[in-house]
Amino acid sequence: MLQTLKTTLLKVIDLTALGFLEPYVRLAYGEEPTKQLRKIGQFTVVPVLVIIAGLLVWATMISPNVKTKSGELPSPTVVASAAGSLHQFAIREGNKEAAYVATGEEREAWLADVEAELESIGAEVESANATVVEARKAEAASKSERIAPLQAKVDALKTAMKEERAAKQAALKEQAASLPVGDNPQRAAYLGELAGLNAWLDEQKAEIDTIDDQIKLIRDEKDPAVLAALSQQTAVAEREQYLKKMAEQLGEDNRQARVATGQEKLDVAKTTFFNAEGAAAFNAAKKVISAEERLAKTEESSYAKPATLYYQIQRSILCVFAGFFLGSAIAIPIGVLCGLSTTFMGAMTPFIALFKPVSPIVWLPIALIVASALIPDPDKHWFTQWMWELPLIGQYKINPAFMASAVTVALCSLWATMVNTALGVASVDKDHLNVAKVLRLGFWSRLFKIVLPSSLPLVFAGLRISLGVGWMVLIAAELLSSSEGIGKFVWDQFNNGASDSFAKMMVVVFIVGAIGLLLDRIMVVFQRLVSFEGSIAAV
Amino acid sequence: MTDRYVEIVNLVKAYPNPLGDAVRVVDGFNLTVRKGEVVGVIGHSGCGKSTVLTMVAGLNEITAGDVVVDGKVTDGPGPDRAVVFQAPCLLPWMTALGNVMLGVKRVYPHGTKQQRKEICEYYLSLVGLADAMHKYPREMSGGMQQRVGIARAIALRPKMLLLDEPFGRLDSLTRMDLQDVILGILDHEKITTMVITHDVDEAVYMSDRICMMTNGPRARVGQVLEIPFERPRNRREVLEHELYYDLRGCLIDFLEKFDKHKHPEDVAKDAKEKGESAVHESVHPVVGEYSGDTRYGSPLTLAEVGGGA
Numbered sequence: 001m002l003q004t005l006k007t008t009l010l011k012v013i014d015l016t017a018l019g020f021l022e023p024y025v026r027l028a029y030g031e032e033p034t035k036q037l038r039k040i041g042q043f044t045v046v047p048v049l050v051i052i053a054g055l056l057v058w059a060t061m062i063s064p065n066v067k068t069k070s071g072e073l074p075s076p077t078v079v080a081s082a083a084g085s086l087h088q089f090a091i092r093e094g095n096k097e098a099a100y101v102a103t104g105e106e107r108e109a110w111l112a113d114v115e116a117e118l119e120s121i122g123a124e125v126e127s128a129n130a131t132v133v134e135a136r137k138a139e140a141a142s143k144s145e146r147i148a149p150l151q152a153k154v155d156a157l158k159t160a161m162k163e164e165r166a167a168k169q170a171a172l173k174e175q176a177a178s179l180p181v182g183d184n185p186q187r188a189a190y191l192g193e194l195a196g197l198n199a200w201l202d203e204q205k206a207e208i209d210t211i212d213d214q215i216k217l218i219r220d221e222k223d224p225a226v227l228a229a230l231s232q233q234t235a236v237a238e239r240e241q242y243l244k245k246m247a248e249q250l251g252e253d254n255r256q257a258r259v260a261t262g263q264e265k266l267d268v269a270k271t272t273f274f275n276a277e278g279a280a281a282f283n284a285a286k287k288v289i290s291a292e293e294r295l296a297k298t299e300e301s302s303y304a305k306p307a308t309l310y311y312q313i314q315r316s317i318l319c320v321f322a323g324f325f326l327g328s329a330i331a332i333p334i335g336v337l338c339g340l341s342t343t344f345m346g347a348m349t350p351f352i353a354l355f356k357p358v359s360p361i362v363w364l365p366i367a368l369i370v371a372s373a374l375i376p377d378p379d380k381h382w383f384t385q386w387m388w389e390l391p392l393i394g395q396y397k398i399n400p401a402f403m404a405s406a407v408t409v410a411l412c413s414l415w416a417t418m419v420n421t422a423l424g425v426a427s428v429d430k431d432h433l434n435v436a437k438v439l440r441l442g443f444w445s446r447l448f449k450i451v452l453p454s455s456l457p458l459v460f461a462g463l464r465i466s467l468g469v470g471w472m473v474l475i476a477a478e479l480l481s482s483s484e485g486i487g488k489f490v491w492d493q494f495n496n497g498a499s500d501s502f503a504k505m506m507v508v509v510f511i512v513g514a515i516g517l518l519l520d521r522i523m524v525v526f527q528r529l530v531s532f533e534g535s536i537a538a539v
Numbered sequence: 540m541t542d543r544y545v546e547i548v549n550l551v552k553a554y555p556n557p558l559g560d561a562v563r564v565v566d567g568f569n570l571t572v573r574k575g576e577v578v579g580v581i582g583h584s585g586c587g588k589s590t591v592l593t594m595v596a597g598l599n600e601i602t603a604g605d606v607v608v609d610g611k612v613t614d615g616p617g618p619d620r621a622v623v624f625q626a627p628c629l630l631p632w633m634t635a636l637g638n639v640m641l642g643v644k645r646v647y648p649h650g651t652k653q654q655r656k657e658i659c660e661y662y663l664s665l666v667g668l669a670d671a672m673h674k675y676p677r678e679m680s681g682g683m684q685q686r687v688g689i690a691r692a693i694a695l696r697p698k699m700l701l702l703d704e705p706f707g708r709l710d711s712l713t714r715m716d717l718q719d720v721i722l723g724i725l726d727h728e729k730i731t732t733m734v735i736t737h738d739v740d741e742a743v744y745m746s747d748r749i750c751m752m753t754n755g756p757r758a759r760v761g762q763v764l765e766i767p768f769e770r771p772r773n774r775r776e777v778l779e780h781e782l783y784y785d786l787r788g789c790l791i792d793f794l795e796k797f798d799k800h801k802h803p804e805d806v807a808k809d810a811k812e813k814g815e816s817a818v819h820e821s822v823h824p825v826v827g828e829y830s831g832d833t834r835y836g837s838p839l840t841l842a843e844v845g846g847g848a
Contacts, residue, residue: 431626434624438596440617440645453633
């Protein structure tokens with residue numbers, strides 16, 4: 001029993017290419033402990049140490065030294081806190097959405113909780129504000145203490161310079177009055193004296209500027225205490241804002257509450273209509289109808305939730321798979337035909353050679369124009385409407401920008417699959433084809449029983465490359481097409497320019513990398529499942 | 540009809556040579572096989588044995604000549620001539636059963652799924668794989684894989700079974716096992732068989748007649764040797780038979796005369812100079828010459844064998 005568990009575990013590890021886990025399993029079964037420990041050191045401890053070293057280099061050497069107009073390169077801790085705040089934002093928006101549709105006792109209990117919190121947060125806000133004020137005061141005091149002697153020095157230098165300049169200029173003027181006409185050497189000496197005076201003045205100014213710069217540096221210094229107080233203040237303010245909004249969503253803005261008001265209005269309108277006479281009855285009837293319509297809309301409404309990072313990630317993954325499947329659906333049949341027939345291959349080669357190197361940046365505008373021409377108004381077009389009604393993917397609101405991004409992904413990623421499929425089909429083992437010949441298998445039978453199974457490993461190797469390329473292309477495509485997704489998130493942050501935008505973009509770097517890794521792992525598993533020889537594909 | 544069940548008439552394989560005349564690898568190969576007979580083809584490596592077999596199988600284009608099986612001139616490959624290759628050539632993405640089933644589906648298109656499965660299982664158990672039907676090729680040893688290859692060929696119920704050095708890649712113990720497996724099946728099913736080998740003992744043990752090929756290029760049938768042992772055969776009895784070493788010696792003599800590095804013309808010349816009778820008239824590498832007797836080449840009698848040894 002335990003032994004079969006061990007073999008299963010080892011098989012799974014082998015299949016998923018997570019070889020670094022293998023020594024742990026073997027160690028747990030007491031198999032050659034020293035050897036396993038050495039492997040753990042090699043494949044777990046060393047990589048972890050390298051990661052830590054990388055983080056240290058980033059925190060101590062890179063981020064403090066890279067300074068830009070939008071602030072310095074965020075350190076690992078700043079990036080981590082940005083990731084935390086993105087997560088918090090997603091959770092709060094989820095809560096607001098739930099609060100809007102909450103009903104009955106649940107809603108009342110929730111509202112009571114929120115209001116209680118809101119009351120208690122008042123004190124927190126005040127204390128946070130007070131801390132900021134105090135921190136600023138302390139900062140100002142310490143700065144002015146440090147600046148005062150420097151300022152005094154500057155002032156003294158300035159007065160001394162002014163006095164000396166006035167004295168020297170007066171002397172030169174006097175000298176000018178008694179300058180004899182025709183004595184050129186003496187006049188030349190006079191010019192030299194005047195130039196000397198100017199040089200001396202420049203020197204003095206430079207000295208004053210250096211001290212001024214020092215003062216400026218001190219003024220610009222950011223006191224960590226103030227920064228901490230400010231971020232604390234922002235966090236508390238954001239929380240207060242959130243609680244207020246929650247109170248509204250649970251209170252007067254709640255759907256149930258709005259439905260009740262709408263109902264009341266409708267009742268009033270109806271009463272007016274029943275009692276109205278003559279021409280007034282017409283207007284009253286119109287009011288009843290519009291009140292009914294408004295009520296129906298309110299009943300179906302939902303909270304207009306802004307796009308959270310998680311939503312963007314989901315939409316990006318959906319988009320990359322849409323493009324990937326589209327591309328594969330084109331690439332595999334063409335690749336098979338290319339592999340089967342050298343004539344077809346010859347016919348396709350110019351197309352493949354010509355379009356393969358085209359960059360996504362070129363495909364995207366073309367795809368965007370075509371998609372928007374096909375679907376000018378996604379709110380009315382039957383295709384988008386039908387897509388929005390679909391159960392799982394309806395919520396992602398597929399629009400022309402999404403389609404253009406998916407098509408771009410398909411156009412850029414299909415080449416690897418196409419070329420690999422053609423290669424796989426063309427290089428089926430001759431012995432296997434002889435078997436087909438001896439059995440006189442028909443075309444389809446030969447294709448599905450021999451050619452395709454034998455080329456599957458290469459096809460999947462191509463698919464794996466395609467998905468990787470597609471993921472890279474997608475982020476760029478979303479960024480340019482403003483299709484809701486990770487790429488658009490980066491673009492929004494870039495344009496937003498808030499103090500934490502830089503850090504949020506860095507968070508995205510890691511998310512994109514992690515998802516790319518995950519997609520690649522999934523493809524590795526598929527690749528291994530179809531590799532009939534049980535051979536290990538390159539990782 | 541049963542005496543001339545398979546006729547190979549003046550078979551020629553020529554490859555184009557841009558610098559001169561086409562290279563005739565096989566030139567005027569004649570052989571007639573009785574129904575149910577096992578004919579061994581022996582010769583030095585590279586002499587064109589496999590070329591002849593692949594041409595008979597239809598996998599290699601025939602330059603000139605005909606292959607007639609059961610009264611019909613063959614055209615291209617077909618399931619009436621099943622081949623067991625030197626490498627097992629199993630499809631690695633199918634189990635043993637699936638590999639056999641692939642052919643069975645072709646040959647029994649009207650059978651039910653159950654019937655076809657029973658046929659596959661029968662032949663797999665015939666080669667001793669009753670327990671390994673659902674294994675994939677990668678889970679089987681070379682010998683087991685070759686057994687599947689044999690089952691796949693025989694399950695087609697072919698008119699002719701073509702064995703292309705089927706044991707060439709196996710160790711000698713497995714080889715002996717499989718020789719007995721095939722002989723057992725042949726005794727049972729009476730399939731006309733052509734087996735290519737370069738192993739003298741294997742040829743003597745398995746064949747009813749052995750066809751010795753001259754060296755290529757322009758290879759052809761040099762001599763044909765009858766093996767008079769009764770079937771079913773028993774290895775020990777065959778080995779202890781008084782004629783065994785004579786037959787074996789005759790084969791080795793022939794092969795030595797056609798040592799790889801000697802051209803047939805030189806051999807004939809040597810023989811003439813020594814005043815001996817020529818090896819055999821069909822050894823003469825004259826293009827287009829036709830020995831006349833398509834049935835047996837020119838068979839050696841037992842007396843000649845005894846005398847020659």
